[in-house]
């Protein structure tokens with residue numbers, strides 16, 4: 001080693017460091033990118049060898065052949081098939097649960113739309129394209145002239161046009177056209193070329209969109225019908241109308257409306273052998289239009305495949321029965337999942353984690369980005385770190401960039417695409433949001449391989465589904481579920497290592513955001529920005545302390561010595577985080593002072609105002625439970641704050657944060673809101689009897 005200090009420049013220092021590096025390398029095995037430490041290797045290998053994209057593909061095809069509208073006979077047929085296959089897959093206690101719905105059920109029996117003058121041509125037929133009839137259409141036998149009303153959603157669209165007794169041709173959303181054309185002006189029905197769009201992506205021109213009329217008029221026979229045609233067919237029909245001057249159509253609609261409607265779900269489980277109050281719940285929404293292959297016949301099929309694989313591996317003695325119960329729910333998206341909790345409020349406490357799969361098959365002819373939706377900002381638990389750890393390991397070891405993916409990570413009949421997973425900040429997209437609702441408070445791992453160009457249209461069909469993506473979805477879901485179902489207290493040190501990595505990355509991002517806020521300041525904004533930067537850092541550490549504390553769920557009171565040892569171990573991580581926070585705040589303060597000097601102004605002490613001090617004495621706590629009033633609690637919004645901020649404040653109320661801390665957290669998350677607005681809103685919640693405020 002180089003014993004002399006590097007006084008002749010940095011050359012010798014670099015040489016010395018290089019040598020040190022090579023010595024370390026010689027003494028240890030070369031480090032591979034992203035090792036995983038949470039799963040026994042043989043478990044991942046067994047799962048990779050046994051999950052089948054092809055089996056999941058067959059189930060996807062079966063479910064995609066049925067219309068599975070929420071609250072419908074079609075959904076019941078799909079539920080019956082899933083229940084039967086769930087039993088075959090070895091699940092126990094398989095049942096179809098039913099809850100009363102707020103509206104009758106609705107199904108199509110048959111519907112056809114014909115052009116009868118001046119030529120005879122079929123325009124739509126639900127036997128060919130099931131979504132050709134908008135949901136909540138009514139029975140009809142109508143022959144009438146077609147009137148083009150443009151979008152058909154404003155008074156101007158109807159100026160100088162008589163639509164009474166006619167069928168309007170419109171491109172606006174059918175429920176809005178129904179209001180204007182049928183309910184306000186007496187038209188008999190609608191031909192709609194409306195096209196669904198998600199995230200600004202337009203479906204192909206021949207795709208027919210899944211759409212609906214207003215459910216409020218479901219029992220009113222005069223509320224009409226809407227046939228859906230593709231944008232291209234709409235253009236063609238408009239051209240023909242201009243050319244011919246007069247078109248006459250004949251509509252036949254036969255639907256079944258059944259009162260009372262029922263929301264159904266299929267449940268089944270792999271019973272846990274040791275821990276009885278920390279269930280893992282897999283969810284996939286079974287409802288949607290026909291075909292709805294990717295959204296979400298695929299996720300429903302992947303749940304079956306996960307169940308089958310785990311049971312098969314247990315039967316072969318490769319895996320032991322799980323310590324915790326693994327439950328499988330096939331639901332009606334969001335509304336059905338809420339219904340379950342409203343009817344089983346006691347269950348929320350006994351669920352450890354949700355794993356939600358919504359769109360599992362991607363598009364074999366297009367891009368296939370896996371997405372894992374991360375936790376909401378008010379929730380801090382270990383779950384994000386698990387899926388990030390597994391996802392990165394899979395990218396590095398099973399589908400390395402510039403290499404063909406491992407054969408174990410490819411379905412024989414699927415594509416050989418690379419695997420790429422992105423981690424999305426929280427977005428309210430699918431059933432995970434139900435579990436993460438304030439008051440239900442269950443963290444979720446939510447996976448998707450979306451095909452946004454086809455979603456909610458006739459084109460979301462089985463031929464686009466990639467068995468390889470189904471296999472990967474089943475693998476990721478099964479691996480996360482197996483891990484969570486089998487954690488032991490003795491695993492906690494390895495969990496802490498993984499959490500530490502996630503924590504440092506999240507803290508690093510918050511810190512650089514805070515420093516950037518300071519660096520971008522001028523003499524007018526620097527004091528305010530310093531305050532904001534401080535909130536950002538404070539919130540990041542507060543969240544990480546929650547993440548760390550969340551592993552305490554794995555302590556088992558049966559062994560008190562072990563629990564004591566673990567607590568001591570965890571508290572070292574907690575103290576370290578605390579010391580790190582002090583250092584982060586010091587760095588921020590020193591930066592602030594240096595920038596103030598540069599700008600020629602005096603730094604100001606970061607002291608709470610009298611108002612802040614007062615509010616820091618008041619700690620709100622939720623008393624609302626998952627009972628009859630919960631729905632009102634969820635939808636309660638302050639007009640002053642709007643829905644987003646109202647929800648955020650409600651979610652931040654946890655019996656620990658005082659009102660000043662809630663205000664600082666809102667601010668750290670990038671929202672502007674006055675202290676008094678926070679207090680007023682919380683007082684409204686108190687007046688409703690949903691929240692209590694304790695004084696320090």
Ligand SMILES: [Zn+2]
Nearest residue numbers: 295296358359
């Ligand atoms: Zn979906």
